[in-house]
Amino acid sequence: MTNASQRITSEERQNRILDMLSRKGEVVVSELSTEFGVSAVTIRTDLTELEHEGKLKRIHGGAVPARELVVPSLPTRIRRNVRAKDAIGKAAAELVHDGETILVGSGSTTLAFIRSLDKKRDISIISDEPAAHTYIQQHLPNATPISTGGILGRGFHLYGPYLSASLVGTHVDKVFLGADGFERRLGFLAERQVTADAKKEFMKHASKVIILMDATKVGASRLFVPFAQPGNVDLVIMDTDPSDVVAEAARVDGGRARVVEVVRQTAGL
Template identity: 30%
Template sequence: MIAVLTSQRKQLILDVLRQTGKVVAKELSQELGLSEDTIRRDLRELASEGRLQRVHGGALPASPAMGDFASRLSVASEEKKRIGKAAAKLIQAGQVVILDGGTTAVQIARHLPRGLKATIVTHSPTIAVELVSHESVEVILIGGRLFKHSVVVVGAPAIESIAKIRADTYFVGVTGIHPQFGLTTGDFEEAHIKKALSASAAETVVLASPEKLNAVSPYVIEPLAEITGMIVVAETSEEMLAPYFDLGITITKASQES
């Protein structure tokens, strides 16, 4: 019986999280007439299963974009393609642009206009290979230790190289975007690389596929005050986007025709 009650309680927590976007342990414990310790234990167990992300005082939705590169290829693939195409249209001739690693950034590389003359800086071997056949694009590949989970380079040598770059725009891939908790990702070292890349660009634009919005991952890259824009799919609700508009972030909507 206890196991059933525990299961029901956890399902209720997930239902509240889905409906309201957050769980406050104190409020939920009062509503259910249970101790905060009981709710916190449930939150710990759900977090260990990857079903939510614990934060101070409660929990937020965990990002479904936390898998490795291969598994992420099948997550929101059509939306990522649209966002990638929209991002590619923002790149202008003569610019120096940083492309992050990740499945959405791959779509940017694939949709760059064939006649575009620009410089692409990346710490992703995957992105570099995508651009081999693009004759007009110069590719600068940052070196270091390969983080196989995301197929990107990390480490001190990469940070040192990044510090010598002054780019126009950085298109950043993340696993979580939240108005309060900012940009987050699932690896500590990768978070530092992304922060360094952002600091080396005049503008930082977030590739915000739907599964990442209002989700949180363990490691903070930077607050939203540090970014310039976001690219989202056109059907993203105004209600979901409102907090980002309020922060003064420029939002580009990728339509099905983009």
């Protein structure tokens, strides 16, 4: 938190807000108010000025990048680490059979997985990610998108009690979940509590839990919320597992999770 005695100009504060926005993808008024030690009114004024300059887009309670679509058909985050995510998605797609119903959680890697399902026939995909439904409707004519209930969050995914209620009586063979981070002591992590809760709910409704995660997520534990230990999942598909951190944690946690490294396998390492 910024010390109250450390006065900064509004220009400096606004530049730091833009830097935070570029790193996080969204900013929240209450968090910015605490971070800079100023009132919510001051932060809203900053955001309004930045919006007038075309540098961001105001949303309820905060702001997103100016070029961010309200409900993008495919979020810009999927363009990061594209090669790794595509390899993970293709490997995961091999586990899906024609005629199957699967659960797919929100996230950029799970969106890459959905893109790899174009050869499947008569599948149904239950997801809490509106961008996934849009992509399926536009590009996967042989797949049926099924939306969970829930509150539409600023991260463009559904969450809350309506999500849980919509899954009552649902059970499938496989659930595919992304992870925002992994830390040896904490396990698989989500960036927000509501996201972690949604992932936990999904896990209750499937026989097999499959995590899709690229190597950059290992060790990314700052401010993240645990949703699963390696002992709670069946398979982890990664591009590579740095220093075998995930595999070792799985062994220590009872050995249930198996780690598949698709890029390392492809490279013959």
